[in-house]
Structures are given as structure tokens and as C-alpha cells.
Amino acid sequence: MNPSRLxxxxxxxxxxxxxFLPSLQGQFLYxxxxxxxxxxxxxxxLGWPQLRYMLTTTLLGHTSAISCSTRPMPSASTSSPDDSWPAPPGRRPRA
Structure with a gap:
């Protein structure tokens, strides 16, 4: 193949x-x-209260109810939901 075609x-x-290069750092976005x-x-x-929340919330706008339906997947697949998310600033995770 001709190199000029590439x-x-x-x-x-x-x-x-x-x-998209800055996203490769994998930092928490504020x-x-x-x-x-x-x-x-x-x-x-993924219980009924969480599903009801996901379908009815208006937190951060009208599209949040649709997009937040994918949020619990990582926490539902781990043994403890709190371990799968970063700790808030100034708060240490439980040992």
C-alpha cells in the first residue's frame, strides 16, 4: 500500500x-x-426505591431520569456500593 494513502x-x-487526550488521565471530574x-x-x-428514584428524578435536568438508570450498575456488581465510588473531599473511605 502506498504510504501517502495512509x-x-x-x-x-x-x-x-x-x-479526548485529557480524559486518558482518568481523574474524577468536578x-x-x-x-x-x-x-x-x-x-x-437496584431495588424498588432506587428504580423509582431513577425513573422520577429531575436532579440536574430532565434527562437525568434516563441517564441515571445506568449509574447503579457498578455499585450493584460489587460487594459494597460505597467501595466503588470515590470518597467526598475531606472524607476518608471506611477501612
Missing amino acids: FWPVGIALAASLP WDDVTNFLMNEGYRG
Whole structure:
């Protein structure tokens, strides 16, 4: 294959991936994560109260009821829901 034919696809792939490079650091985002995950305990689990909360909440806007239906999946798959989320600033996780 001619190397010049690879220039445009590789260039486009690199240009498209540049905006996402900061996300590779994997840090906790302080945009809406504090409200969604640290201050909000209504989503942790897959019981009836949590499902009712997920379908009726208006926390952070009208699309929250749809998007928060995927939040309990990591906490439901672990032995303790509190271990799967970072501790709030100034609070240490339980030992």
C-alpha cells in the first residue's frame, strides 16, 4: 500500500482523538460528578426505591431520569456500593 494513502486517514484519526487526550488521565471530574455521585445516595442499588428514584428524578435536568438508570450498575456488581465510588473531599473511605 502506498504510504501517502495512509496520510489522510491517520491524520483525521489523530485530529479527532486530540480533544479526548485529557480524559486518558482518568481523574474524577468536578463538573457534575459531585452532585451526581457524592451527594446523591438515591441511585445506589437496584431495588424498588432506587428504580423509582431513577425513573422520577429531575436532579440536574430532565434527562437525568434516563441517564441515571445506568449509574447503579457498578455499585450493584460489587460487594459494597460505597467501595466503588470515590470518597467526598475531606472524607476518608471506611477501612
